[in-house]
Amino acid sequence: MKNKCVIVIGPESSGSMLIAKVIAHALGIESYGKWEAIGWIDHGEHKVCHRSLPFGVPPKYPNIDHWVSSNQDDYDIYFVLTTRDQTLSELSRIDRFKKPQAQVEYESIRAREFMRKLIDSDQSKFIWSYETFMYLERDYLALLYDFLGVESDFVPPIEDGNRKRFMRGS
Numbered sequence: 001m002k003n004k005c006v007i008v009i010g011p012e013s014s015g016s017m018l019i020a021k022v023i024a025h026a027l028g029i030e031s032y033g034k035w036e037a038i039g040w041i042d043h044g045e046h047k048v049c050h051r052s053l054p055f056g057v058p059p060k061y062p063n064i065d066h067w068v069s070s071n072q073d074d075y076d077i078y079f080v081l082t083t084r085d086q087t088l089s090e091l092s093r094i095d096r097f098k099k100p101q102a103q104v105e106y107e108s109i110r111a112r113e114f115m116r117k118l119i120d121s122d123q124s125k126f127i128w129s130y131e132t133f134m135y136l137e138r139d140y141l142a143l144l145y146d147f148l149g150v151e152s153d154f155v156p157p158i159e160d161g162n163r164k165r166f167m168r169g170s
Contacts, residue, residue: 002074002075002076003045003046003047003074003075003076004027004045004046004047004075004076004078004148004149005046005047005048005049005071005074005075005076005077005078006023006027006046006047006048006049006077006078006079006080006148007048007049007051007064007067007077007078007079007080008020008023008037008048008049008050008051008079008080008082008128009050009051009052009053009062009064009079009080009081009082009114009115009118010052010053010081010082010083010084010111010115010128011052011053011082011083011084011086011089011093011107011108011111011112012052012053012054012055012089012092012093012097012107013084013088013089013090013092013093013096014052014082014083014084014089014130015082015084015128015130015133015161016037016050016051016052016080016082017036017037017038017050017052018037018130018156019080019082019128019133019144020035020037020048020049020050020080021033021035021037021156022141022154022156023048023080023144023148024037024041024048025152025154025156026145026148026150026152026154027045027046027048027148027150028043028045028046029041029042029043029046029047029048030043032154032156037050038050039051046075047071047075049067053107053110053111053114053115054107054110054111059107061110061114064114064117064118068123076124077123077124078124078125078126078147078148079118079123079124079125079126080125080126080128080144081115081118081119081125081126081127081128082128082129082130083127083128083129083130084129084130084131084162085130085131085162086108088161088162089108090104090105090108092161093107124147126143126144126147126148128144130161130162131162133158134158134160134162134163137155137158138153138155141154141155
C-alpha cells in the first residue's frame with residue numbers, strides 16, 4: 001500500500017479547513033489545531049492539502065491535474081469534497097471576506113463546476129457535508145476514516161457555526 005495523499009477542497013466557508021485539520025491529525029501528520037490548513041502539510045509518510053474554491057487574492061483555482069500527476073506514483077490519492085448549505089456558506093463569505101454578493105454567487109457556481117468535474121472523474125472521492133457532521137458527529141467521521149483506511153476515534157471539539165448564525169438572526 002502506498003502512502004496517502006488527501007486533497008480537501010470545497011467552497012470557502014464550507015468546513016474544508018476543519019476537516020483538513022481532522023484528517024491531518026488522524027493520519028498522524030500534525031496534532032489537531034497546530035496546522036492552519038492552508039496549502040500542503042507533509043511529514044513524510046502521508047500528506048494533506050487543503051484549498052478553498054477559490055483561494056487567495058485575487059481568487060485562484062488549483063490545478064488538480066498537476067496535483068494528481070505529481071503525486072500518483074508515490075501516493076494513493078483521496079479527494080474530500082466539502083459542502084455546506086449554500087446560503088449559509090455565501091453569507092459567511094460576504095461577512096468574513098467582505099466580498100460582493102455577485103462575486104460570491106459566481107464563485108459558488110465555479111466551485112460547483114470544479115467539484116462536478118472531480119465527481120465525474122475516476123478519482124477516489126468522498127463528499128463531506130458540514131451539516132451532516134454537525135448532526136451525526138462521530139458516526140459520520142467514522143465513515144470518512146473508513147473511506148481513507150484510517151483507524152482513529154478522534155473527534156474534534158464541535159461547535160456548529162450554522163447555529164451561531166441563526167442565533168444572530170443573519
